[in-house]
Amino acid sequence: MGKMIEIQADNQVAAYLAMPDSEAKGAIIVIHEVWGLVDHIKSVADRYAKEGYIALAPSLLNNSVFDSKKVAELQKAIFDPVKRNTVQPELRKLMAPMQEPGFGEITVSRLKDCFNYLYDLPESRKKVAVTGFCFGGSYSFSLATVEPKLVLALPFYGHCDQSVEVLKNINCPIQAFFGQNDERLISQLPEVENRMKQAGVDFNAKVYPDCGHAFFNDSNTLAYNKAAANDAWAISLDLLHKTMTN
Numbered sequence: 001m002g003k004m005i006e007i008q009a010d011n012q013v014a015a016y017l018a019m020p021d022s023e024a025k026g027a028i029i030v031i032h033e034v035w036g037l038v039d040h041i042k043s044v045a046d047r048y049a050k051e052g053y054i055a056l057a058p059s060l061l062n063n064s065v066f067d068s069k070k071v072a073e074l075q076k077a078i079f080d081p082v083k084r085n086t087v088q089p090e091l092r093k094l095m096a097p098m099q100e101p102g103f104g105e106i107t108v109s110r111l112k113d114c115f116n117y118l119y120d121l122p123e124s125r126k127k128v129a130v131t132g133f134c135f136g137g138s139y140s141f142s143l144a145t146v147e148p149k150l151v152l153a154l155p156f157y158g159h160c161d162q163s164v165e166v167l168k169n170i171n172c173p174i175q176a177f178f179g180q181n182d183e184r185l186i187s188q189l190p191e192v193e194n195r196m197k198q199a200g201v202d203f204n205a206k207v208y209p210d211c212g213h214a215f216f217n218d219s220n221t222l223a224y225n226k227a228a229a230n231d232a233w234a235i236s237l238d239l240l241h242k243t244m245t246n
Protein backbone atom coordinates (compact mmCIF):
# COMPACT_ATOMS: atom_id res chain seq x y z
CA MET A 1 0.00 0.00 0.00
CA GLY A 2 2.82 2.39 0.87
CA LYS A 3 6.23 3.21 -0.56
CA MET A 4 9.74 4.03 0.63
CA ILE A 5 10.77 7.68 0.45
CA GLU A 6 13.81 9.75 1.45
CA ILE A 7 13.31 12.78 3.68
CA GLN A 8 15.99 15.39 3.03
CA ALA A 9 16.31 17.84 5.91
CA ASP A 10 18.87 18.23 8.70
CA ASN A 11 19.24 14.47 8.31
CA GLN A 12 18.58 12.06 5.48
CA VAL A 13 15.90 9.67 6.67
CA ALA A 14 14.54 6.67 4.79
CA ALA A 15 10.90 6.06 5.65
CA TYR A 16 7.86 4.06 4.62
CA LEU A 17 4.97 6.35 3.67
CA ALA A 18 1.39 5.07 3.52
CA MET A 19 -1.31 7.42 2.21
CA PRO A 20 -5.07 7.01 2.65
CA ASP A 21 -7.26 6.54 -0.42
CA SER A 22 -9.49 9.48 0.50
CA GLU A 23 -8.97 12.84 2.18
CA ALA A 24 -6.66 12.47 5.18
CA LYS A 25 -7.88 13.07 8.72
CA GLY A 26 -4.35 13.87 9.88
CA ALA A 27 -0.97 12.15 10.12
CA ILE A 28 0.91 9.81 12.43
CA ILE A 29 4.54 8.78 12.84
CA VAL A 30 4.94 5.04 13.47
CA ILE A 31 8.24 4.25 15.21
CA HIS A 32 9.54 0.72 14.91
CA GLU A 33 10.77 -1.66 17.59
CA VAL A 34 14.46 -2.34 18.10
CA TRP A 35 14.22 -4.81 15.23
CA GLY A 36 14.13 -1.98 12.73
CA LEU A 37 11.70 -1.13 9.93
CA VAL A 38 10.40 -4.64 9.35
CA ASP A 39 7.26 -5.73 7.50
CA HIS A 40 5.19 -5.73 10.69
CA ILE A 41 5.73 -2.00 11.22
CA LYS A 42 4.94 -1.29 7.58
CA SER A 43 1.71 -3.22 8.03
CA VAL A 44 0.82 -1.04 11.04
CA ALA A 45 1.40 2.07 8.90
CA ASP A 46 -0.83 0.55 6.22
CA ARG A 47 -3.56 -0.05 8.80
CA TYR A 48 -3.48 3.59 9.85
CA ALA A 49 -3.67 4.66 6.21
CA LYS A 50 -6.75 2.48 5.73
CA GLU A 51 -8.30 4.35 8.67
CA GLY A 52 -7.72 7.67 6.91
CA TYR A 53 -4.36 8.83 8.30
CA ILE A 54 -1.11 9.60 6.55
CA ALA A 55 1.36 7.20 8.21
CA LEU A 56 5.13 7.61 8.12
CA ALA A 57 7.37 4.86 9.51
CA PRO A 58 11.01 6.01 9.56
CA SER A 59 13.97 3.66 9.48
CA LEU A 60 16.02 4.90 12.43
CA LEU A 61 18.62 2.14 12.57
CA ASN A 62 19.71 2.14 8.94
CA ASN A 63 23.39 2.82 9.30
CA SER A 64 26.56 0.94 8.52
CA VAL A 65 27.24 -0.28 12.06
CA PHE A 66 23.78 -1.65 12.94
CA ASP A 67 22.90 -4.93 11.27
CA SER A 68 19.11 -4.61 11.42
CA LYS A 69 18.57 -7.76 9.36
CA LYS A 70 20.58 -9.84 11.80
CA VAL A 71 18.80 -8.29 14.78
CA ALA A 72 15.45 -9.08 13.16
CA GLU A 73 16.51 -12.73 12.87
CA LEU A 74 16.99 -12.81 16.64
CA GLN A 75 13.60 -11.26 17.40
CA LYS A 76 11.68 -14.51 17.84
CA ALA A 77 14.47 -16.25 19.75
CA ILE A 78 14.68 -13.52 22.38
CA PHE A 79 11.04 -14.22 23.38
CA ASP A 80 11.66 -17.98 23.60
CA PRO A 81 12.53 -18.94 27.22
CA VAL A 82 14.65 -21.82 25.95
CA LYS A 83 16.72 -19.77 23.48
CA ARG A 84 16.79 -16.39 25.22
CA ASN A 85 20.00 -16.83 27.23
CA THR A 86 21.83 -18.15 24.18
CA VAL A 87 21.03 -15.21 21.90
CA GLN A 88 21.22 -12.36 24.44
CA PRO A 89 25.02 -11.87 24.19
CA GLU A 90 24.83 -11.69 20.39
CA LEU A 91 21.89 -9.31 20.59
CA ARG A 92 23.71 -7.00 23.03
CA LYS A 93 26.73 -6.92 20.71
CA LEU A 94 24.58 -6.02 17.71
CA MET A 95 22.80 -3.29 19.64
CA ALA A 96 25.96 -1.70 21.03
CA PRO A 97 25.80 1.23 18.56
CA MET A 98 22.58 2.35 20.25
CA GLN A 99 24.56 2.98 23.44
CA GLU A 100 27.06 5.27 21.74
CA PRO A 101 27.11 8.96 22.77
CA GLY A 102 24.92 11.01 20.52
CA PHE A 103 22.69 8.20 19.28
CA GLY A 104 19.64 9.48 21.16
CA GLU A 105 20.22 13.06 20.03
CA ILE A 106 20.54 12.01 16.39
CA THR A 107 17.45 9.80 16.61
CA VAL A 108 15.31 12.60 18.06
CA SER A 109 16.63 14.94 15.36
CA ARG A 110 15.55 12.44 12.70
CA LEU A 111 12.11 12.20 14.27
CA LYS A 112 11.83 15.99 14.26
CA ASP A 113 12.57 15.91 10.53
CA CYS A 114 9.81 13.32 10.12
CA PHE A 115 7.42 15.48 12.11
CA ASN A 116 8.23 18.55 10.03
CA TYR A 117 7.77 16.58 6.81
CA LEU A 118 4.27 15.52 7.83
CA TYR A 119 3.37 18.87 9.37
CA ASP A 120 4.26 20.65 6.12
CA LEU A 121 2.16 18.31 3.97
CA PRO A 122 -1.08 20.16 3.11
CA GLU A 123 -2.97 16.86 3.39
CA SER A 124 -2.00 16.46 7.06
CA ARG A 125 -3.99 19.53 8.14
CA LYS A 126 -1.06 20.24 10.48
CA LYS A 127 -2.27 17.52 12.85
CA VAL A 128 0.50 15.03 13.58
CA ALA A 129 0.54 12.29 16.22
CA VAL A 130 3.12 9.65 17.09
CA THR A 131 3.02 6.01 18.11
CA GLY A 132 5.79 3.49 18.64
CA PHE A 133 6.64 0.12 20.07
CA CYS A 134 9.43 -0.78 22.55
CA PHE A 135 12.33 1.31 21.15
CA GLY A 136 9.65 3.29 19.33
CA GLY A 137 7.56 3.67 22.46
CA SER A 138 10.52 5.19 24.28
CA TYR A 139 11.17 7.61 21.43
CA SER A 140 7.48 8.51 21.28
CA PHE A 141 7.92 9.90 24.79
CA SER A 142 11.12 11.66 23.68
CA LEU A 143 9.52 13.32 20.67
CA ALA A 144 6.65 14.56 22.82
CA THR A 145 9.13 16.41 25.05
CA VAL A 146 10.72 18.33 22.15
CA GLU A 147 7.84 18.93 19.72
CA PRO A 148 5.19 21.30 21.11
CA LYS A 149 2.97 20.98 18.01
CA LEU A 150 2.50 17.22 18.44
CA VAL A 151 -1.20 16.51 19.04
CA LEU A 152 -1.11 13.00 20.59
CA ALA A 153 1.38 10.32 21.66
CA LEU A 154 0.53 6.60 21.79
CA PRO A 155 3.61 4.78 23.16
CA PHE A 156 3.51 1.00 23.50
CA TYR A 157 5.73 -0.57 26.19
CA GLY A 158 8.30 2.23 26.09
CA HIS A 159 10.69 3.60 28.69
CA CYS A 160 10.16 7.10 30.06
CA ASP A 161 13.05 8.28 32.21
CA GLN A 162 12.84 12.03 31.61
CA SER A 163 12.83 14.40 34.57
CA VAL A 164 9.80 16.37 35.69
CA GLU A 165 11.33 19.53 34.21
CA VAL A 166 11.70 17.88 30.81
CA LEU A 167 8.23 16.36 30.95
CA LYS A 168 6.78 19.83 31.52
CA ASN A 169 7.56 20.51 27.85
CA ILE A 170 4.88 18.02 26.74
CA ASN A 171 1.79 19.74 25.31
CA CYS A 172 -0.19 16.74 24.07
CA PRO A 173 -2.13 13.94 25.74
CA ILE A 174 -0.27 10.66 26.15
CA GLN A 175 -1.97 7.27 26.17
CA ALA A 176 0.54 4.54 26.99
CA PHE A 177 0.06 0.77 26.76
CA PHE A 178 1.80 -1.94 28.79
CA GLY A 179 1.60 -5.66 29.48
CA GLN A 180 1.29 -6.64 33.15
CA ASN A 181 4.03 -9.27 32.80
CA ASP A 182 6.55 -6.75 31.43
CA GLU A 183 8.16 -6.62 34.85
CA ARG A 184 10.79 -3.90 34.41
CA LEU A 185 8.42 -1.38 32.83
CA ILE A 186 5.56 -2.19 35.21
CA SER A 187 7.84 -1.73 38.23
CA GLN A 188 8.77 1.73 36.92
CA LEU A 189 5.24 2.78 35.98
CA PRO A 190 4.16 4.26 39.36
CA GLU A 191 7.16 6.59 39.29
CA VAL A 192 6.45 7.54 35.68
CA GLU A 193 2.85 8.34 36.60
CA ASN A 194 4.06 10.42 39.54
CA ARG A 195 6.47 12.44 37.39
CA MET A 196 3.81 12.95 34.73
CA LYS A 197 1.38 14.22 37.38
CA GLN A 198 3.97 16.61 38.78
CA ALA A 199 4.66 17.88 35.27
CA GLY A 200 0.96 18.44 34.60
CA VAL A 201 0.85 16.06 31.63
CA ASP A 202 -2.43 14.52 30.48
CA PHE A 203 -1.14 10.96 30.89
CA ASN A 204 -2.97 7.67 31.02
CA ALA A 205 -1.56 4.13 31.08
CA LYS A 206 -3.53 1.04 30.11
CA VAL A 207 -2.07 -2.17 31.56
CA TYR A 208 -3.22 -5.47 30.10
CA PRO A 209 -3.24 -8.60 32.31
CA ASP A 210 -1.70 -11.82 31.03
CA CYS A 211 0.48 -9.91 28.57
CA GLY A 212 4.18 -9.24 28.36
CA HIS A 213 6.39 -7.10 26.18
CA ALA A 214 5.50 -6.78 22.48
CA PHE A 215 1.91 -7.94 22.91
CA PHE A 216 0.86 -5.88 19.87
CA ASN A 217 3.30 -7.56 17.47
CA ASP A 218 1.26 -10.11 15.53
CA SER A 219 4.38 -11.37 13.77
CA ASN A 220 5.75 -12.66 17.09
CA THR A 221 3.64 -15.63 18.09
CA LEU A 222 5.40 -15.93 21.45
CA ALA A 223 4.46 -12.41 22.53
CA TYR A 224 1.29 -11.48 20.64
CA ASN A 225 -1.98 -11.18 22.53
CA LYS A 226 -4.86 -10.66 20.13
CA ALA A 227 -7.42 -9.40 22.65
CA ALA A 228 -5.06 -6.82 24.14
CA ALA A 229 -3.78 -5.75 20.71
CA ASN A 230 -7.31 -5.26 19.39
CA ASP A 231 -8.32 -3.25 22.45
CA ALA A 232 -5.24 -1.03 22.24
CA TRP A 233 -5.86 -0.48 18.53
CA ALA A 234 -9.47 0.53 19.19
CA ILE A 235 -8.40 2.97 21.91
CA SER A 236 -5.74 4.43 19.64
CA LEU A 237 -8.19 4.99 16.79
CA ASP A 238 -10.77 6.53 19.12
CA LEU A 239 -8.24 8.99 20.56
CA LEU A 240 -6.90 9.84 17.11
CA HIS A 241 -10.40 10.54 15.86
CA LYS A 242 -11.20 12.78 18.83
CA THR A 243 -7.87 14.59 18.56
CA MET A 244 -7.80 15.06 14.81
CA THR A 245 -11.39 16.29 14.55
CA ASN A 246 -11.15 18.91 17.30
